[in-house]
Amino acid sequence: MGEDAKKLAIVGGGAAGLAAAIAAGERARAIGVPLDVVVFERDDRVGRSILATGNGRCNFSNEYPHADDYHSGDFVGGAFGALLASVSETASDRDLKIIRDNGHVVNAFFYKHGLMWRVEDDGRQYPRTNKASTVVDVLRRAARNVGVREACEREVAAIDPPRGHGGQFTLRMADGTLERADAVIVACGGRALAALGACGLPVVAQRPMLGPLRCAETAETRELDNIRVRCDVSLVRKGERVAGERGELMFRKYGVSGICVFNLSRFAQAGDTLRIDFLQSGSIDDAVHYLYARRKLLAGTFGDGVTCEDMTRGLLLPRVADVVLKRVGMAAGDRFEKADVEKLARVLTAFDLTVEGMGDETICQVRRGGLDVGAFDCATMEAKELPGLYATGEALDVDGPCGGYNLHWAWSSGMLAGRSAAERLLQPLESGLRVATPARCGEDVR
Ligand SMILES: Cc1cc2nc3c(=O)[nH]c(=O)nc-3n(C[C@H](O)[C@H](O)[C@H](O)COP(=O)(O)OP(=O)(O)OC[C@H]3O[C@@H](n4cnc5c(N)ncnc54)[C@H](O)[C@@H]3O)c2cc1C
Incomplete structure (x- = not known):
């Protein structure tokens, strides 16, 4: 040169x-x-x-x-x-x-x-x-x-x-x-x-930005640490859905991670509700409909005594099922009655966590x-x-x-x-x- x-x-x-x-x-x-x-x-x-x-x-x-x-x-x-x-x-x-x-x-x-x-x-x-x-x-x-x-x-x-x-x-x-x-x-x-x-x-x-979200640490988040689930996840602020993603979410002791969470982190604010829909059902009505049908199917298979564990086995990982059932106020061995369908549907479609901020900042992209x-x-x-x-x-x-x-x-x-x-x-x-x-x-x- x-x-x-x-x-x-x-x-x-x-x-x-x-x-x-x-x-x-x-x-x-x-x-x-x-x-x-x-x-x-x-x-x-x-x-x-x-x-x-x-x-x-x-x-x-x-x-x-x-x-x-x-x-x-x-x-x-x-x-x-x-x-x-x-x-x-x-x-x-x-x-x-x-x-x-x-x-x-x-x-x-x-x-x-x-x-x-x-x-x-x-x-x-x-x-x-x-x-x-x-x-x-x-x-x-x-x-x-x-x-x-x-x-x-x-x-x-x-x-x-x-x-x-x-x-x-x-x-x-x-x-x-x-x-x-x-x-x-x-x-x-x-x-x-x-x-x-x-x-x-x-x-x-x-x-x-573009990293995990920190949520209030609870016995639930500790119990779910490192578990991955496929779900729909959305951010709700003052009752309004501000963003949503579908994909694999990983629970962490301090909150949640995974690509879908990374994308939501671009919109998240402290105080937002992070809403997880394990059923990816889109609406509570669809979830209720599905759980009624599932209960009926399992009753036909196992006889009359459908338990909570029957309802969640094959649908959720056992640790996720435990945490979900606790939120519903039930235990694995409880009989699952028709009257329980709506309660379970609500928790499965709106498993809410409260966002506190960004999680582990060293892995933000x-x-x-x-x-x-x-x-x-x-x-x-x-x-x-x-x-x-x-x-x-x-x-x-x-x-x-x-x-x-x-x-x-x-x-x-x-x-x-x-x-x-x-x-x-x-x-x-x-x-x-x-x-x-x-x-x-x-x-x-x-
Ligand atoms: C773990 C991880 C995974 C990612 N995966 C993806 C992906 O798959 N797809 C995607 O689209 N994006 C991904 N990203 C984001 C993407 O890497 C960045 O957006 C992109 O690299 C930005 O490019 P850049 O050149 O602006 O900065 P950088 O790639 O960060 O490059 C900056 C360079 O400048 C050098 N430098 C800094 N200061 C000085 C200085 N004062 N003097 C001399 N040199 C200096 C640094 O050493 C570095 O080499 C990922 C990010 C991370 C952290």
């Missing part, structure tokens, strides 16, 4: 940082002007945060990542639209076909770089190898291909803005050295943002909060008041549900920032470059 090449510094070599670096390198190559792209990573290797995702399998994206499902959805929709417009504007016919065939830009990117994947329930995409390391390998190859430099064990402690027009950013490294760059992409994720700060740009207070999206242009990811500074991924106040949404955002915002930064730095050097038409915030385009 020549001495006079512009330099783009990327702070963080996780999902967003690698996507940004590759996109910037590819854009520079397409423009035909050299760009020095350096990824500063505090860890001893890039991509380590990706390895832990999806239980080591990396649910890297989703077939249908609708912007409405994200926190800061308007901003996300604008960014998705801008990325598609930007990529399409400069894509070859081959690349346009790849985008069309693969559904969205993120898939087209991975397809183009050789990743094979399969789709599980709800559009969740996993690498075909079932290993997150495959995703990292593909990204590192793509980065090498366009000359991206990895600077590992180089933690950025602070970013100083340029002193005057046309000046460079200064990166203060944790080891006391300084690095200069013509543009900077903040891709440090959610956890590290507070330590880094970002040139005084507004930050929305952060809190862990994302942080809500971060750099205020209002300070950034969703068409480029550039700070409105600080040209040349970009933010991506979880560093921004954006989060989505489980299912590949958060990585999808990291790749998308990273690619958009990388392309935008490359164009900002190289455009003046390249006459006749066409500029992509940005989408407006709020436009829901994938």
